[in-house]
Amino acid sequence: GAVVSQHPSRVICKSGTSVKIECRSLDFQATTMFWYRQFPKKSLMLMATSNEGSKATYEQGVEKDKFLINHASLTLSTLTVTSAHPEDSSFYICSANRDGGYTFGSGTRLTVV
Amino acid sequence: AQKVTQAQTEISVVEKEDVTLDCVYETRDTTYYLFWYKQPPSGELVFLIRRNSFDEQNEISGRYSWNFQKSTSSFNFTITASQVVDSAVYFCALSQKTTDSWGKLQFGAGTQVVVTP
Numbered sequence: 001g002a003v004v005s006q007h008p009s010r011v012i013c014k015s016g017t018s019v020k021i022e023c024r025s026l027d028f029q030a031t032t033m034f035w036y037r038q039f040p041k042k043s044l045m046l047m048a049t050s051n052e053g054s055k056a057t058y059e060q061g062v063e064k065d066k067f068l069i070n071h072a073s074l075t076l077s078t079l080t081v082t083s084a085h086p087e088d089s090s091f092y093i094c095s096a097n098r099d100g101g102y103t104f105g106s107g108t109r110l111t112v113v
Numbered sequence: 114a115q116k117v118t119q120a121q122t123e124i125s126v127v128e129k130e131d132v133t134l135d136c137v138y139e140t141r142d143t144t145y146y147l148f149w150y151k152q153p154p155s156g157e158l159v160f161l162i163r164r165n166s167f168d169e170q171n172e173i174s175g176r177y178s179w180n181f182q183k184s185t186s187s188f189n190f191t192i193t194a195s196q197v198v199d200s201a202v203y204f205c206a207l208s209q210k211t212t213d214s215w216g217k218l219q220f221g222a223g224t225q226v227v228v229t230p
Contacts, residue, residue, distance in 0.1 A: 034217055044220045102208070103160070106156070
């Protein structure tokens with residue numbers, strides 16, 4: 001079945017630094033990927049839709065300059081949290097659609113100290 | 114606008130009891146898709162089922178069953194004879210499909226299921 005690989009699974013970074021999260025579709029081409037953020041005991045909130053070869057579409061209230069999304073190939077989308085602060089600490093998860101099914105990465109737990 | 118409501122925040126049951134999770138949705142689209150996902154403590158999302166808006170047949174998969182009723186805009190999920198391994202957060206989600214592409218998934222708030230031995 002469709003597999004989406006997300007790395008790293010956990011990352012701890014210092015305040016002010018940037019962190020890159022990768023999401024790869026391993027056995028299929030994903031023209032569209034989705035990035036979600038999840039706070040503890042909360043639901044998944046869509047941050048942006050990543051489209052291969054074009055700019056990402058951000059949801060209202062999401063700072064595009066803070067959360068940089070690059071979808072340079074049909075199998076790779078990256079989310080970079082720039083100048084991270086403690087309030088950016090969260091669980092980030094990507095998803096790709098294949099034939100109507102949404103496959104999710106295993107998520108990245110980001111802790112900013 | 115699309116909306117998914119899971120009114121139950123947490124449900125606690127004793128092993129072997131049945132548990133039903135409610136999901137009510139709102140959409141103006143005639144073509145849409147409903148999903149259920151399981152999120153265990155490890156965090157990954159596990160796909161359980163997808164149902165399109167034209168298929169109102171109920172489905173059973175092992176101990177899991179789903180009841181889709183368009184008349185009440187509901188897509189409820191029942192776990193029969195619950196087990197401790199069923200303890201997780203369960204999300205109901207909704208998406209639409211255009212001619213060319215699949216839209217984003219709109220998630221409900223989730224229901225925490227706690228199964229005790």
